[in-house]
Amino acid sequence: MWILKWLPDFVFYLILLAGLAGIAASFVLKFVPFVAQYRIPIQWVAGIMTAFGLYMVGAISDNNAWLARVADLEKQVAVAEAKSADANTQLVSKLAAKQKEISAVQADAHNRVQQVAASIDAVCKVPATVISILNDAAGSKK
Amino acid sequence: MKLTILLSALMLSACVSVPVERKFPKAPLELQQACPNLQTIDPTTTKLSTVVDTVVTNYGQYRECQVKTDSWIEWYTTQKKIFDEVK
Numbered sequence: 001m002w003i004l005k006w007l008p009d010f011v012f013y014l015i016l017l018a019g020l021a022g023i024a025a026s027f028v029l030k031f032v033p034f035v036a037q038y039r040i041p042i043q044w045v046a047g048i049m050t051a052f053g054l055y056m057v058g059a060i061s062d063n064n065a066w067l068a069r070v071a072d073l074e075k076q077v078a079v080a081e082a083k084s085a086d087a088n089t090q091l092v093s094k095l096a097a098k099q100k101e102i103s104a105v106q107a108d109a110h111n112r113v114q115q116v117a118a119s120i121d122a123v124c125k126v127p128a129t130v131i132s133i134l135n136d137a138a139g140s141k142k
Numbered sequence: 143m144k145l146t147i148l149l150s151a152l153m154l155s156a157c158v159s160v161p162v163e164r165k166f167p168k169a170p171l172e173l174q175q176a177c178p179n180l181q182t183i184d185p186t187t188t189k190l191s192t193v194v195d196t197v198v199t200n201y202g203q204y205r206e207c208q209v210k211t212d213s214w215i216e217w218y219t220t221q222k223k224i225f226d227e228v229k
Binding site: 070073074076077080081083084087088091092094095096098099102103105106109110113114116117118120121123124125126127128130131132134135138139 | 161162163164165167168169170172173179180181182183184185187188189190191193194195196197198199200201202205206209210213216217220221224225227228229
């Protein structure tokens with residue numbers, strides 16, 4: 001609430017107190033000539049001040065509740081961001097381990113192919129059609 | 143008229159904006175790389191070993207992409223759970 005940023009909270013409490021005091025004075029201090037003479041205007045002004053003061057005290061309470069909620073949310077967001085970063089780190093380590101494992105399997109398979117290359121090449125000659133089919137299946141139609 | 147102005151001012155004074163900003167979680171850079179195309183075989187070759195070698199390489203590429211896809215699923219599930227915890 002913008003008005004709460006401009007004025008300190010105690011101003012609104014003072015307005016409320018002044019309003020309540022004005023209402024009380026208008027009823028209790030009838031014997032004072034000034035109060036007796038301006039009783040109705042005093043009641044009006046004090047009533048407006050009380051209403052405004054009550055409204056603003058409610059607003060202060062609401063504002064404080066929102067500020068507390070914001071602070072709580074900010075704390076939760078910070079925790080969530082830390083958790084998120086931690087989860088990412090764990091995921092990256094897991095991914096790296098799996099990629100290492102895949103590379104090892106690949107290297108082993110390539111080695112085994114190299115070892116038997118001569119023998120399998122001797123028993124089988126791959127026709128160009130087969131290579132064309134495989135290349136097409138791999139997504140290259142050139 | 144004066145009452146309307148006063149009421150409007152009071153109502154406008156209650157407008158608030160919640161200043162909590164939530165950033166979209168960052169995905170690891172390792173996951174943000176596209177899967178490479180499958181390797182093709184030299185069309186002039188007749189060697190079975192070359193064919194098998196290429197097939198092995200492509201299997202490896204598939205496995206890497208599978209792991210990446212699984213990681214994306216895990217990333218989304220974990221991050222959504224973390225996101226939903228903030229209330």
